[in-house]
Amino acid sequence: MLYPIQNHVRNKLDISGIWDFKTDPDEVGEAGGWANGLTEARPMAVPGSWNEQYDDLFGYLDLAWYVKKVYVPSCWKGQCVFIRVGSAVYFGTVYLNGVKIGAHEGGHLPFAFEITDKIKWGEENILAISVENVLKPSRIPSGNMPGGEMSLFASTPKTTYDFYPFSGIHRPVVLYSVPQTYIEDVTVVTGINGADGRVKVTVKLSAAAAGQGSVELKGGDAVIKADLVFTNGVAEATLTVPEAHLWSDKDPYLYDLTVATEGDQYSLKVGIRTITVDGGKILLNGQPVKMNGFGRHEDFIASGKGLNLPLIVKDYQLMRWTGANSYRTSHYPYSEEEMQMADREGFLIIDEIPAVSLQMADEANSPERLRMCLQQIEEMIARDKNHPAVVMWCVANEPMPKGFSVGAMSESNLSMEELNFPGKMFLETEIARARELDPTRLVTIVTVMGGPQNWMEKCDVICMNRYWGWYTLGGQLDIARQKLEEELDQVWGRFHKPIIMTEFGADTIPGYHGKPDVMWTEDYQADYIRFHLEVAARREFVAGMQVWNFADFAAVQSIMRVGGLNHKGIFTRIRTPKMAAHVLREFWAR
Numbered sequence: 174m175l176y177p178i179q180n181h182v183r184n185k186l187d188i189s190g191i192w193d194f195k196t197d198p199d200e201v202g203e204a205g206g207w208a209n210g211l212t213e214a215r216p217m218a219v220p221g222s223w224n225e226q227y228d229d230l231f232g233y234l235d236l237a238w239y240v241k242k243v244y245v246p247s248c249w250k251g252q253c254v255f256i257r258v259g260s261a262v263y264f265g266t267v268y269l270n271g272v273k274i275g276a277h278e279g280g281h282l283p284f285a286f287e288i289t290d291k292i293k294w295g296e297e298n299i300l301a302i303s304v305e306n307v308l309k310p311s312r313i314p315s316g317n318m319p320g321g322e323m324s325l326f327a328s329t330p331k332t333t334y335d336f337y338p339f340s341g342i343h344r345p346v347v348l349y350s351v352p353q354t355y356i357e358d359v360t361v362v363t364g365i366n367g368a369d370g371r372v373k374v375t376v377k378l379s380a381a382a383a384g385q386g387s388v389e390l391k392g393g394d395a396v397i398k399a400d401l402v403f404t405n406g407v408a409e410a411t412l413t414v415p416e417a418h419l420w421s422d423k424d425p426y427l428y429d430l431t432v433a434t435e436g437d438q439y440s441l442k443v444g445i446r447t448i449t450v451d452g453g454k455i456l457l458n459g460q461p462v463k464m465n466g467f468g469r470h471e472d473f474i475a476s477g478k479g480l481n482l483p484l485i486v487k488d489y490q491l492m493r494w495t496g497a498n499s500y501r502t503s504h505y506p507y508s509e510e511e512m513q514m515a516d517r518e519g520f521l522i523i524d525e526i527p528a529v530s531l532q533m534a535d536e537a538n539s540p541e542r543l544r545m546c547l548q549q550i551e552e553m554i555a556r557d558k559n560h561p562a563v564v565m566w567c568v569a570n571e572p573m574p575k576g577f578s579v580g581a582m583s584e585s586n587l588s589m590e591e592l593n594f595p596g597k598m599f600l601e602t603e604i605a606r607a608r609e610l611d612p613t614r615l616v617t618i619v620t621v622m623g624g625p626q627n628w629m630e631k632c633d634v635i636c637m638n639r640y641w642g643w644y645t646l647g648g649q650l651d652i653a654r655q656k657l658e659e660e661l662d663q664v665w666g667r668f669h670k671p672i673i674m675t676e677f678g679a680d681t682i683p684g685y686h687g688k689p690d691v692m693w694t695e696d697y698q699a700d701y702i703r704f705h706l707e708v709a710a711r712r713e714f715v716a717g718m719q720v721w722n723f724a725d726f727a728a729v730q731s732i733m734r735v736g737g738l739n740h741k742g743i744f745t746r747i748r749t750p751k752m753a754a755h756v757l758r759e760f761w762a763r
């Protein structure tokens with residue numbers, strides 16, 4: 174799943190823009206020939222969530238159609254042409270000139286289909302994409318859980334998570350062309366040997382062909398080359414980079430790597446770095462590093478979860494201003510452009526699949542959910558494996574056992590059998606798959622407060638979401654602080670692995686003030702964040718503090734979410750800093 178590029182042998186045409194759009198709640202579109210064009214269509218921006226573009230579509234999560242007319246340049250003739258959709262939430266089906274081309278399940282990850290034989294050259298083609306986002310218990314993430322009360326937030330719509338389930342085509346739609354036999358995949362693994370860097374490049378062709386090629390790494394004055402010899406369409410080369418300029422959060426140096434075959438060429442950025450753990454430390458290039466920053470969301474007014482490039486640039490600037498060097502792609506893989514920015518700006522990323530709040534009590538849907546989780550792990554790793562910024566894969570956020578109670582003070586009191594099946598087995602199957610696909614990165618699950626600790630056994634890093642002083646012991650920061658200290662010390666004593674607090678936060682209405690310890694005020698959030706950072710600073714084994722959340726974000730409707738927002742942002746939804754932003758700067762600013 175290489176990111177499409179333009180060069181002298183490859184072409185790329187971004188067909189984002191304003192498309193025709195129509196909802197199809199009765200599912201009559203396919204039989205009615207909507208793939209050939211829509212009547213009474215309304216304009217809809219791609220990328221973008223439909224829910225944020227029209228008031229009457231805010232709550233619409235059913236089937237809808239997007240149609241756009243497109244010329245494929247005649248000079249592309251003779252090449253293989255693909256359509257690639259960056260993200261369609263949740264189920265996308267692609268049609269060209271009325272013919273169904275293919276379908277993809279799961280939002281937040283790209284998919285591509287070859288359309289070479291279906292193109293009309295020299296005239297307009299009609300491209301249609303239907304997208305459907307019905308919340309189902311079998312899906313990842315899950316919604317409309319049986320029993321209703323398992324919908325954690327008793328929300329509208331009925332999700333098991335609190336971010337608004339925005340729907341639509343959220344990332345660019347691109348046509349691209351490649352030579353007949355093309356470079357299908359490139360995998361780069363880097364290592365360090367004394368002062369030298371090691372860059373191992375594996376190239377896979379679209380056909381099981383033999384042939385020659387080359388790989389070239391450039392950076393500063395250095396140009397390092399090696400030959401590639403393909404057998405059955407696969408070739409490998411390892412480059413040694415003398416006195417390598419390593420990639421790190423403080424100095425995110427990137428080399429240019431170009432792979433060439435007899436007919437094709439592909440280029441990407443490469444950062445030479447290693448990531449390992451040692452006791453309570455995370456080591457980047459063998460040196461301890463703290464992963465401080467945020468849990469975030471792709472979320473903004475009008476664009477919803479749609480790719481918003483100015484927002485990405487602004488958010489990175491604001492994160493840097495706080496002194497952050499890290500974030501988690503809570504709760505789904507973010508856009509490829511975000512990952513490119515992380516490489517360039519030196520952010521350490523925990524890359525997460527959309528397995529948020531897996532309800533292990535619902536055993537009936539468990540096999541189907543596991544299938545979807547594994548698919549998304551495979552797709553995420555295929556997409557993001559070459560980003561130096563991505564240092565950890567996260568295969569679940571807050572999985573919940575049977576009989577779990579939100580805000581529990583201590584670990585759930587469940588029998589071993591209840592814990593192990595399906596919960597522990599499910600999670601360990603995911604972890605094993607991620608390790609098998611990528612043995613070079615750390616793997617984790619992010620655990621819920623009061624959840625079973627033995628689910629963390631196979632994690633490289635212990636990631637804990639904890640709300641001492643908010644959902645538990647709200648308004649009692651002194652006791653909350655003690656409880657946090659006790660829990661961190663106990664978990665360290667049990668696992669002797671680095672701990673990252675992947676969530677801690679307090680809802681805060683900007684402009685509200687009050688002392689002492691008045692919940693919802695800016696002062697409370699600032700004190701809450703401060704005590705967490707103080708507690709962490711005194712514990713070497715705390716390898717990162719990630720505040721929930723970077724910015725206020727659109728939430729499902731519930732009595733827990735004032736004005737339809739989760740207000741735990743350090744910044745408001747329009748990116749105004751709250752008082753707590755300055756506390757972060759005190760602790761983190763470099």
Ligand code: GCB
Binds near residue numbers: 335571
């Ligand atoms: C959590 C979830 C996150 C929520 C957050 C909250 O534990 O992981 O998705 O938004 O709590 O604010 O309640």
